[in-house]
Amino acid sequence: MTAGQTPPRLEIRNLVRVFDGRRVVDDVSLHIRAGQVTCLLGPSGCGKSTTLRMIAGVEMQDSGEIYVDGKLICDTVFRVPPERREIGLMFQDFALFPHLSVAGNVAFGLKGSREEKRARVEELLARVSLGGHIDSYPHQLSGGEQQRVALARALAPRPRIMLMDEPFSGLDNRLRDGIRDDTLALLKEEDAAVLLVTHEPEEAMRMADEIALMRGGRIVQQGAPYNVYTRPADRAAVAFFSDINVLRANVTGALAQTPFGQFLAPGFPDNTEVDIVFRPQHVKLDFDRGGKGPLPTPSDGVAARGVVERARFLGSESLVEFRMDFDGSLLKATVPNVFIPETGRVMWLTIRRDRCFVFPADRKR
Known part of the structure; x- marks a missing residue:
């Protein structure tokens, strides 16, 4: 990074995580700017979700560093707690609270007055087309509607970074494309740096500004979707897409x-x-x-x-x-x-x- 250049919103340097003597994540480095969507793409078991958990702070790396807006948030000595990292999380399991209404789920974790919280909840539910369900409960919603509630809840505190682990894999194929497009539009509006984990090449091509192709714990190729598809690093990279x-x-x-x-x-x-x-x-x-x-x-x-x-x-x-x-x-x-x-x-x-x-x-x- 040259002098005067704005640092990336999220930067990870040389992350390593070892389980039972095996490097599950092996020297992974990435940087993502505000408003950028990067897809960490690869087969199951290649280390994608472990990388996400280390960034979120729920798992510690064995070596490497994590920065947000140029400031160190975690290495093997210093560690900002997960709740202070300003990172939003979305998973395949939407993990909505069944005893809370839609409004209660979205407001969970928000700070401020009751009026400020209510205004933020109403704003986000309107943007995900769920304003009419503000008093509904999760069991009364479809899978697609629950996914949008989970998205609104993750975005409610205005996180600087959004981590998404296979968030659309549980949805019906007929709904998935529309919900992905709506989600992408909302994430862009919020100007968060987004790291999306997926094993589906089509999803990565559809959503990403940049793809990081991962295999065996390492990033084997990184770049714009067009470049990764048309200039593959090796035979396995070609085969992963088609x-x-x-x-x-x-x-x-x-x-x-x-x-x-x-x-x-x-x-x-x-x-x-x-x-x-x-x-x-x-x-x-x-x-x-x-x-x-x-x-x-x-x-x-x-x-x-x-x-x-x-x-x-x-x-x-x-x-x-x-x-x-x-x-x-x-x-x-x-x-x-x-x-x-x-x-x-x-x-x-x-x-x-x-x-x-x-x-x-x-x-x-």
């Missing part, structure tokens, strides 16, 4: 040789094995014309022949799986809208060169 196809190839003269033609493989020595990774939506299909396919092009390379194994309509797209002639492997392609070719049909496949990733061969494959 289905993938993989071609194993050998490199000669910085070119990987495959039945689909050559792929650029800069930086790999001759005779190195590489994996060429590409998503099903970047496979192009063409019909068989008397045993011939399309001519080679610089952008799509050489066509390879495959036979339809099965095809399914998924709603917004169709998934077609091919048994490839060159080695009998299965390759997936997705096509917008409805495309259900019959099993056994011969087609020709090409791969968009600008949508392929070349990585060192995965020996665990």
Whole structure:
């Protein structure tokens, strides 16, 4: 940070948490500015929730530091108590008090006069479209309504930071998108720094200004959603966001040789094995014309022949799986809208060169 620059609202430096000799959180660093939403994305058990608990102050790190607005709030010696960190919390379990009304839940923990508390409660309930439920009790609300009450309660004290741990995973799919969008809009209005934990790539892409992809206790890639998706750090990063196809190839003269033609493989020595990774939506299909396919092009390379194994309509797209002639492997392609070719049909496949990733061969494959 240069002189005169405003410090991040939340900064964590080199956090480590060890359980039974294993680093569950391993040297994690992040910074989030006011009004920014960062998603900590990764599979279950990768250390996301443990990181959140350390920031909240309900669990102590083994090493590392946590800062809010440039001020240290926790290291291994100094520790600001959780209730003084000005951090809001939302979890999958909304944890509403069943004996309190909606108003009582939102006002819980607020300071000030009765009139000030009531004004803040009414303001927030109006903003989450629950003004008519101010005297209702949690058991009288739907899951989506309970989630909005939990959000209002978390925002009521005007926290500088909001931590959210899988807050939408218990909601019906039909409700989830609308509630996520409404929640995001309200968080932006409040100008809090938001750290959202999720294992769902779609949720992270939809909500985040920045994604931190976590695996095995470490952040393996961090950046804007577009960059994380289109410039993945490794094969596993590609696979976390979507289905993938993989071609194993050998490199000669910085070119990987495959039945689909050559792929650029800069930086790999001759005779190195590489994996060429590409998503099903970047496979192009063409019909068989008397045993011939399309001519080679610089952008799509050489066509390879495959036979339809099965095809399914998924709603917004169709998934077609091919048994490839060159080695009998299965390759997936997705096509917008409805495309259900019959099993056994011969087609020709090409791969968009600008949508392929070349990585060192995965020996665990």
